[in-house]
Amino acid sequence: MNADAVAVSGVVDLVGVGALGAVAVALGVAVFVVDSMARATFALLGSFVAVAGLLWTLGLAYLGAVTVLMMTVEMAVMAVFMVAFMMNPAGLMPMTMVHAGRSAAAVATTVFVVLVVGVWVVDWSAVVAGASTATGDGMGPTGSAGAAMVEPTLQVGRAVMGSHMLVMLVVGVTLLATILAATVLATDRGRYDRFGDDLSRRRPDDPVTGGLPR
Amino acid sequence: MTAVQPLIDPLTMQVLLSVAAALVAVGVFGALSQQSVVMVMMGLELVVNGVLLAGGGAWAAISPTRPDGQVLVVMGLVVMAVEMAMGFAVVLAIYRARQVDMVDMATDLSG
Numbered sequence A: 001m002n003a004d005a006v007a008v009s010g011v012v013d014l015v016g017v018g019a020l021g022a023v024a025v026a027l028g029v030a031v032f033v034v035d036s037m038a039r040a041t042f043a044l045l046g047s048f049v050a051v052a053g054l055l056w057t058l059g060l061a062y063l064g065a066v067t068v069l070m071m072t073v074e075m076a077v078m079a080v081f082m083v084a085f086m087m088n089p090a091g092l093m094p095m096t097m098v099h100a101g102r103s104a105a106a107v108a109t110t111v112f113v114v115l116v117v118g119v120w121v122v123d124w125s126a127v128v129a130g131a132s133t134a135t136g137d138g139m140g141p142t143g144s145a146g147a148a149m150v151e152p153t154l155q156v157g158r159a160v161m162g163s164h165m166l167v168m169l170v171v172g173v174t175l176l177a178t179i180l181a182a183t184v185l186a187t188d189r190g191r192y193d194r195f196g197d198d199l200s201r202r203r204p205d206d207p208v209t210g211g212l213p214r
Numbered sequence B: 001m002t003a004v005q006p007l008i009d010p011l012t013m014q015v016l017l018s019v020a021a022a023l024v025a026v027g028v029f030g031a032l033s034q035q036s037v038v039m040v041m042m043g044l045e046l047v048v049n050g051v052l053l054a055g056g057g058a059w060a061a062i063s064p065t066r067p068d069g070q071v072l073v074v075m076g077l078v079v080m081a082v083e084m085a086m087g088f089a090v091v092l093a094i095y096r097a098r099q100v101d102m103v104d105m106a107t108d109l110s111g
Helices: A003-031 A037-057 A061-085 A101-121 A124-132 A152-160 A165-186 A191-195 B010-033 B037-062 B068-098
Strands: none
Touching: A003 A037, A003 B010, A003 B037, A037 A061, A037 B010, A037 B037, A061 A152, A061 B037, A061 B068, A101 B010, A124 B010, A124 B037, A152 A165, A152 B068, A165 B068, B010 B037, B037 B068
16 A cells, blocks of 8 residues: 555544544533433434444444443333423423532533643654554553454453453452342342241331331 | 555544544543532543543554454443443432432542
8 A cells, every 4th residue: 555545544534533523522522512311322322333433444443333232221221211200201391400500510621621632732642652562461462563453352352251251250249249239220120028938927017107017 | 655545635634533533532521520429420421421432443543453442442431231130229229228328418538
């Protein structure tokens, strides 16, 4: 590939990345602008799909696919919760559910400015040069002319089962704890909570008395 | 020693990181300004969405031969799943106990 082709490819990459990024941000803003909570949920899903597309263009096909699959199910669950808990799930009654809007906007603007200034001030070419000559982690040669680029999915799979196994261990235990804790929190008091392990209590042991009898 | 070529140039990475910063900022705004607990969770999701993008962009531009950036993205996905599951569980528990679905009504821990 000659230099012109590389330059054209770079421009296309930049335009594509910028377009997908604009879609991701616009849909992210739409989450807090639209009236309908169902639309807000699907706007958030669209933002995630755009970010998954960006990950895909970076060569991270597996992580992009995981993001799309996970977020599709997650947003479907969230839509159900929206209908269950929001006062105005379909946006039929115009209403605002915002507090401290100005201070929140000021904090968000400050965060954005600080991050963007950092992104554009740092000398990334020096960072890239430093990283490319760093010592590898045993996952294959790095920093040398023969450093073949490992397929990204194979790379992350080997990492979490090898050099980064601590991450996998922590993630596994965390997800197990989440399953247990979420189940305990979400489960209502059942008859064994109210009438004892052998269901022999005559009056139910409720936090607030006056509930239904057996 | 010849340097390994990154997958994207620094300019593209800077655009990606700027988009990630915008997503984080929009998420922060949502998490701070929304009254509904579920909408607050959507703001937090947007923040993590920005982290995912920043992790992927940094991996491709800085060190595509090392898995660290990808592992950060995996961690971000797990954080998102845990936040969602625990958030919904807490919303269910507090709604069942006190009919609370707005953050302004759940100020027990405020100083």
